[in-house]
Amino acid sequence: MKSKFLIGFLMTLLAITVKTAESNSPAPAASAIEKSVEARSRAWAKTAVDRDLAAFRSFASDDYALMWVEPAANGQKAKWASWTRDEWAEQLQSGRLKCQSVELRNTKVFLHGGVAIFSGEYTEKGTKDGNDYMDEGLFTETWVNRDGQWIVVGSTFP
Numbered sequence: 003m004k005s006k007f008l009i010g011f012l013m014t015l016l017a018i019t020v021k022t023a024e025s026n027s028p029a030p031a032a033s034a035i036e037k038s039v040e041a042r043s044r045a046w047a048k049t050a051v052d053r054d055l056a057a058f059r060s061f062a063s064d065d066y067a068l069m070w071v072e073p074a075a076n077g078q079k080a081k082w083a084s085w086t087r088d089e090w091a092e093q094l095q096s097g098r099l100k101c102q103s104v105e106l107r108n109t110k111v112f113l114h115g116g117v118a119i120f121s122g123e124y125t126e127k128g129t130k131d132g133n134d135y136m137d138e139g140l141f142t143e144t145w146v147n148r149d150g151q152w153i154v155v156g157s158t159f160p
Contacts, residue, residue, distance in 0.1 A: 035111075036118075038152060039120050039152050043145070046058070047104040063146070066156065071160055104126045110122060118146075119145075120145060140159070142160075143157045
């Protein structure tokens, strides 16, 4: 009986030791695909800051959808709002929206075959309708591989 207990105890101790060693090992390096998706997202954000509308449109699919939460105000509940790629580009082209800086941090890419989810935290500064703004929060982008090129099909800013 004591030997069974001792063997069980040693096996448990070994399992804990192995699990601890695994959790202390460095995180695996990001794959080339993960790096490519992140680089595309950062380059796309730069096109908005630079107001390079042709490049801005080239990163997003024709059916791209941007969704964000309009906060509750004046007795109204919070609600989802959205723009298409072209509506967003029109905001930039008209000057109603001017992005001065976009910072992405604590990002992660989740791969699912030809689909990649890129998420993290953001800070954005600029002017909207002539008023200075600063937004920060969380974001998620969905990228798909079309003919060897990663294209964003949707973004959410909850």
